[in-house]
Amino acid sequence: MAMEGRRRAIRLGRRALLRAGVALPLLAAAPATPPPPARRISARLGGRGDAFRLGCHGGALTSLRFAGDRYETDYVRPGAGLGHAHLRFRRGAGEAWRPLSTRGGAVTLRPGALRVTAAADGLALASAWRLEGATLRWTITLANQGADPVEIGDLFLPMPMATDFAQAPSPLAAVMKHSFVSGHGSHIFWMRSNSAGPYLLLLPERDTALEYWSVQPAAPGETESWCAYLHAAAAEGEARAGGTRWRLPVSALTLAPGARRRYGFRLQWVADYAAARAAIAEAGLIDVELAPGMTIPRDLEVELALRSADPIAAITAEHAGSTRITPLPPRAGYQRYRIGFARLGENRLTLHQSGGRATHLEFFATEPLETMIAKRGAFLAAHQHRDPTRWYYGLLGEWAMDRQRLLGPDDYDRIRGWRIYEVTCDDPGLAKPAFLATKNAEHPVAAEVAALDLYIDHFLWGGLQQTEAEPYPFALYGIPDWKQLRDSADPGPKGRSHVWRPYDYPHIMVLYFGMYRIARDHPGIATRHPASLYLARAYGTAMAMFSVPLRLADWSAYRTGFYNECVIPELVAALEAAGQTREAAALEAHWARKVRTFASPDTDLFGSEYPFDSTGFESTQALARAAVDRPAAMGVTPAAARAFRDRQIAANLFCRGWLEPAYYYLGSDYRAGAGDSYTLTYMAQMGGWAVLDYALNDAEDPHALLRLGYASQLSAWALLNSGAAADGHGYWYPGAGNDGAAAGGFEPAPFGTTWLGQPHHRGAWYYACEIDLGFTGALRAARTILADDPILGRLCYGGALAADGPALDWRPSDGVRRRLALRLADGGADLRLLDARFAADRLVRYDSARGQLDFIAERFAPGTSLRAERRCGRGPWQACEVPIDARGGASIDLPLGA
Template sequence: MSITRLPALGALFLLAGAAPAVPVTPFAIGALHGTLRADTQTLAQLSPAGEPAFSFVPTAREAERSGDGYNYVGDLDLRLRVAGGTWRDFGSAHRRRPIVALPTPRGTIAAADITATMGDGMPLLVERRWQIDRGALALRFRLTNRSAAAVEIGGLGMPMAFDNIITGRDLDQAHAQASFADPYIGRDAGYLQVTRLNGQGPALLVLPGRDTPFEAYAPLADAAHAPADAVFTEKTRREQTFEGFYDWLVHSRGFAEREWRNAGGQWNAPTSRLLAPGASLEIGVRFVAAPTIRGIEPTLIAQRRPVAIGLPGYVVPTDQSASLFVRAPSRLTGFDSSPADALAVRRAGSIHGWTRLAIRSHGYGPARLTLHYADGQQQTVSYYVTRPLDTTMAALGRFATTRQWYEGKGDPFGRSPAILTYDHEAQRIVDVEPRVWIAGMSDEGGAGSWVAAMMKQLDHPDAAEVAKLERLVDETVVGRLQVADGPHRGGVRKSLFYYDPARFPTLYRDPAAWKSWTAWDAKQAGDLGRSYNYPHVAIGHWVLYRLARNHVGLVTRHDWRWYLDWAQTTIVAMMRDAPYYTQFGQMEGNVFLDILADLRREGMTAEADRIEALMRARTDHWAGLRYPFGSEMAWDSTGQPEVYDWLRHFGYGRQAVQTREVILGYDPTLPSWGYNGNARRYWDFLYGGKTARIERQIHHYGSTNNALPLFDSFRRDPTDLHLLRVAYGGLMGGITNIDRDGFASAAFHAWPDRMQWDAYSGDYGMGYFAHAYAVASYLVDDPTFGWLGFGGEVTQAAGSVTIRPRDGARTRLFIAPAGQWITLAAGRIAAARYAPKTGAITLTLDPADAATPAARLFVARTTPAGRDYAVAGGTAERGGVTLPLATTPVEVTLRPR
């Protein structure tokens, strides 16, 4: 460990390219180097050792962010009151005033009395110290009640101003210079992880000191839209290129009583603290570097922090069990659930130094598990309880095809029959909206619901629902949304709904709401040039092709070839009529690979060759870019899954790995159902939500879509459990959007003033696409945690291990020790028995039903060291094996060749 402190005055910023502003105090502590501003003693730069051109904080924007109202790490926010009084707000960044330097004994880098800059009438003395604590940079505050009355601290926040500002940066610059911060809001065990957009290490961990629980994470308000007297604000404009900064709140009761009083709940119970006259309180955090993103948990253990790992995750259906592995320096003395009956927890032994807690769930909705340690610390883990997944999926299909079914309205826009956006708060279909695509059955915000209903049929076909969806595709998608003939055959319109007050003078309520660019006219709505609409339509055709090809009697309007032809025609039309945005990856574009594979299986070689050539041109372009993840936005998290798949398909392995690592930069694993596998997204409430604002979204469709490359990567390398944990978190996170009625929300509002699901269904269907596309069970033998089942229940017997899938589809299974990816286009897996010694896999398949007299089985080796497997019995057909089913379960044996 190296420790260096240079003179406070005269030294300038170390960051390459940064304009010198004010004198700074440089320091070097182990793996982190940085500087403090000499005038405010806030953190001006924090860089990994040897990387002075990169900073975790917004060093390069120092000149534009100087002065009042700009927050830095080292600032402090307080909400206080005396007995019988009202809450008053104080913030060191609001109106800056000179601070008073204090002595700096050995181990202290800088110290100051910052009371004056907290604001007038401040009843507390506030001292701040930057110190060296156990080889790490530490920030400490000492609050002393200098008044004659007891003071209640109802808000105690430290702004976490890390450089997530993409404004003014191109994609390469953003990936090289910017970072995202993700919170584990877990009280004494909580922490903040700051990861670089390129996914590379080191990552920065902000760890709590004594008496500094991570109780809540609250956004600093955009100063341009906040009341004039608001204190907890940030002048950097919040927009698509800047999510905003947040306060790490140690106490939050003052907010829960005011701004948050109508919220759906909080991650932790809000608290306050009473400070008697003359009494003091110390809080603070430490800054520690983890060598890699995968190294975060080992670093936490090395720092003697409590660590909890939920396997398979923190979304627990009531028919599945889960485990929580706990490792802490202090003995675990107890645990409790809130609600009390939501989680049944028992000790289940230990393994390799980890205490295992076995968990079963009851009821429905969020649940908090609190772990109590002998040293008095408390750790909270946030769970979400759902119904069994097949029940959840059935409810989704039923709701979409009944409550959201729109027909016979004399609709002048041609939206009958249709499945339209739903407003769950108003309990009605949204057939008129100034953001016209939301009511127009296209674009993400309008196509979401019918795409979800369609994808539900892939593994859970219901004859009555399929019949409605056939009509929707035949009469509305091909009949009106899609161009059916002529030179633009297959082109997809932007929206079926549009703004035409001359033609429909009484339709558009509140004229002021229709002045925005979102109120497309008929010409704009009819444009074919938005490529993002094409995968939605291709999915509709592809699902009906799969059902017609692999089942009996479900699809009746056309044969399988008609639907597969329309699927490939849609891809060709996208490249012809919407070429601009095809330079970017498309959300749900992964389905294009399946359409290509099905074309080859069916012997439609000319069509397959044409699509492969079109996709190769895109992929060759991506392979030549440093970060090929652009979109219409400055930065996005939606194109990476398709980019990854085509890079793999065409042999660009290095670039595919880079894509995977970039995903891990914005897609964390944390002990919370909300943030675990929650790929970053914070602006789509503007385009698909009812409560339209820039806000961190929990389980927007990015969660499940970004899981796809991680699942594929894990199947290629089953030793990397981190990939599976993040992927499964995203996969299951995308189910929490579906309520007990079957209504599916666009996303969850993460800000503590709301903490509720958005009332619009919006673009949720893009997320359900990826869930239905990827849902599977995984059998894993982990060297630390032993045999694990992700999506299924695992039992062991002499010489074998059995997994019984509960993933909701039961059509996909990965046996990790054998490197075998088993998928069924028809039929379901009731159980799979694996014999490690021989490598044999025995599947038990469900009995036949009227629509599924035979199973269609595919087996693929995914790892270079794996062996090929042969299926006993059945008939080889179209790259797979067809196996007749019976009135009782059928066993099928797979053996290595």
């Protein structure tokens, strides 16, 4: 996302960029209430010896801290109060909804207890807190004291927590909200950016469920908050009338005269994720573990494990005729199932427990990975501007799915808030050729390679990018309009020298490096230039990233993690292999300097173009990988390398959905703290590569992170609009013209505006924006993993296991078919094929007793052998050359190691 767009969002209000909801029209009729008083604590409910240190004022908690906390984090937003309840009710079906809130109600304060009550037209509403040892109880009570039935259309609880990192005085003064709103199994927790415990966990009691949420002011004039709904029939009905695609069941409540209804929550501190899972299960909610993810290709299946103090009585499917549910033997205290989805798109499972309790899991079924990869590549190449009379001849264009319209500099949806740089340069424009080149290095198609060369020769070289003969060789023009900048009469850094935006350089480096790989590895595919030229331009672009912005704008590329720069070590290796040792050493020196910068404990891992950003974790994992694997070459100590590695994976996990089992949360990156913004962005998959890399190379017990990392790298494929004709050619925006188009993010809120101010109604955007960065990360992460998971049993990530025993047989379906990881009970091993892939639809066999891998190879070029790299356990990688027979058969020794 470009600087100008982010600055505009901050001008509109720092939370406007990330807000997923707006104030509900239904609240307009509510009476105005005074804003909360200036922050002061008029009473404490607990002393310093308790688990909670609480302050209250006006019937709400104005301070909530962990007793003895070394960071002194206050979880309640300054000036706000937690604990008020709001509802809308009516006495007759034809009446208008009327509001009632505990704000301004009668307050009762006793040692360890706080209660506030309010009433209107015979309906009483109370909200109460009580300390019970290490637990803080929150109860909401309704009582119909009138003579007629009363209908509650909405009952919601604002959660004004300290989730604004941009406004916080320090990163540890704000907390990230993780929430799963999905019936009786709902839960919410808040954690700090250093991932240090304890986490604050909110769990509903067994008779309490959450069914809806929105970000809104609780009343006119108040600051908006994330609001959880216990009943939402009125709010959801009005949102549905406005076009929302909210999918979870909602309810209203009718109270007879004299009837009461109580709802309860418990707040407690938990040490970490494992403790949170245990607490969820012990409370009778459901701890959900699964693999390979909740975005699931239809040729693969989900292994599902459920743990709860209250057993799951049944699972029902939204599309029963298209869903396979196979019970499996229990394991490690979990009930287990195998699930297969045949219906494209969103698929809901409902988990039933005693007492009519229900929890909903939302999955998304896609086409097979290779089908989607092929469709995306073909779509991008087919939507290239091909008019040679236009200055943007060769541009790979943006596509508006809702209108099925190709955008470009002469029509870039300006009236709907889109900007010219989103269709020509910056991350949205440059992500597309970067993905297309990376895709073709794996699965080359002559027409797509030709489209890339057209882009390079007519749009990029000598246009968006300066040539070697210009003042700043390999420099890239920035935003808002690179063509205007190049043609400007101003020679300074706001005109013709506006080539100092370092974020753009890695995308073009990856483009050239992908073209180099195509020319090097696929001699049957014609390219306009030799491999050496593409390699030289990849190197020149990488070097310019480190030098030009620093020279012109004092903008250091060493202090910020950039998307796609994780390819630099591979580019260094390619330069060395080509005999360009001087160039390799020069580029690695820059990379090592960046490693040293990030290995410093003072470096902010969240800083980017705005104060809190989750976009750098692909880069920081690559930097940590270099530090840990080659500390001497990078100029860091082994201890500093390990400390950096651990700090950055903790930061990655902090802003990633893990305990939230919905396809648009699990594995997705979260933005700005509250977790209310769009999800499934490009960082879901890029950061997923990072989690997988850590799991496979660093984690003592890899399995929990293998589940999360694989779910992450699959997650945003849900945003690729692809499908067969019977599926309407796609789920989000049907029509043959949209088959292979993509969305840049998912909006989980029932309604609101995107970061550009465009209205949404829950669902996928109609622009691709930056999502091809995520697809590129997914290509890097793609691999088949065989693992003996302690909860799920033997798994085949990215493949279908055909035989399970001493000899394992499977069909690889990971999208690339070049990488294999074994994480079995007897040890681990890894393999990557350099100039071939595992054959499609042919079984691969691993004999663990002999440590032998047998497969049929698809060679990139004719030959009698293939090149590969392997490692045993965590030993060094070793190059090997493997003979193949006439039918492509190959055998590789791949012994397991500790």
